[in-house]
Amino acid sequence: KILLGLESSCDDTAAAVLRGREILSSVVMGQTELHAAFGGVVPEIAARAHAEKLDLAVEQAVAQAGISLQDVDAVAVTAGPGLIGGVLSGVMMAKGLAAGLGKPFVGVNHLAGHALTPRLTDGLSYPYLMLLVSGGHCQFLIVRGAQDFTRLGGTIDDAPGEAFDKTARLLGLPQPGGPSVEATAVGADERRFAFPRPLLDREGCDLSFSGLKTALLRLRDRLVEAQGGLHEADRADLCAGFQAAVRDVLREKTRRALALYLAEAPAEPAFAIAGGVAANQAIRAALETLCVEHGVRFTAPPLRLCTDNAAMIAYAGSELLAAGETSDMALSARPRWPLDRSAAPLLGSGK
Ligand code: ATP
Ligand code: FE
Secondary structure, three states: OEEEEEEOOOOEEEEEEEEOOEEEEEEEEEOHHHHHOOOOOOHHHHHHHHHHHHHHHHHHHHHHHOOOHHHOOEEEEEEEOOOHHHHHHHHHHHHHHHHHHOOOEEEEEHHHHHHHHHHHHHOOOOOEEEEEEOOOOEEEEEEEEOOEEEEEEEEOOOOHHHHHHHHHHHOOOOOOHHHHHHHHHOOOOOOOOOOOOOOOOOOOOOEOOHHHHHHHHHHHHHHHHHHOOOOHHHHHHHHHHHHHHHHHHHHHHHHHHHHHHHOOOOOOOEEEEEOHHHHOHHHHHHHHHHHHHOOOEEEOOOHHHHOOOOHHHHHHHHHHHHOOOOOOOOOOOOOOOOOOOOOOOOOOOOO
């Protein structure tokens, strides 16, 4: 089966073609330049850009896959959660393509796309434990099926990627903050500054990162006051201290999530980390070590499939279709769409 996937829920316009688990093409068109002057994603600008670029993204994905549009067996599209204007553009595009081709289409939860990526890249079998850690999200999920997720806990305030981005901004480092903070922290002293380890005293798998940003701000201001500015070494040690705190919190909470997951005695225990923050080598290494200690297979999809892309949407769509799910013209864009089992059903035809 050949699937065309569409993704337009945030600031990347993406289209991809999958044949089974083989990625024939994956086109991602960013909008960083469009939003740069505003210090964040502007929903109206994003919506217009998606509407303008989706055609081109599909055209390129189909061309790079070496197929023609008529070869597509089904279309999968992100139907939420995300910025409503962008999601709507994608959903309308999918409806148009499906109607024009006379093929089925299916609305996919963006988060399910991220959560199912380890099956696309590493062929993990259900159930596996997943840490989704990005600019907008941080949660532990037991992934039991394409529409069956158990959320063990998540951030009660900022996402770690957001915290990395804010840290970079406070220290005058370039965006996105994750890579620049990580690079600045290399070889620096992570113990020089005392950063808190939020929520470790509380039971469970919930996390908190907003306190780290406050701590960083205070440490920075104290240095600036005392010496009139930041030296290179200060900046590096602040980055290292911040990153170590995020790493320690994620490691401890992952330890707890693993205990809950392993209590279910999964046949092939596996852990996957995904989302933009999964690119961080310090965090990755800490979690990999933890998994090895527990006899759990560790996987981390390649970065281009960890950040927003349409291959993951096509893949999630293929699992939904295989389970007999399709959407109809009543499919609507959902700005909010939690993955919890307890929440609204994953596949909505509108209501
Ligand atoms: P979501 O898809 O969950 O809505 P998003 O699109 O912002 O959020 P991603 O594209 O998955 O998330 O990831 C981007 C985030 O990952 C940014 O906040 C970025 O700073 C962070 N990030 C990228 N590389 C690294 C790194 N090496 N270390 C830490 N954070 C990183
Ligand atoms: Fe995403």
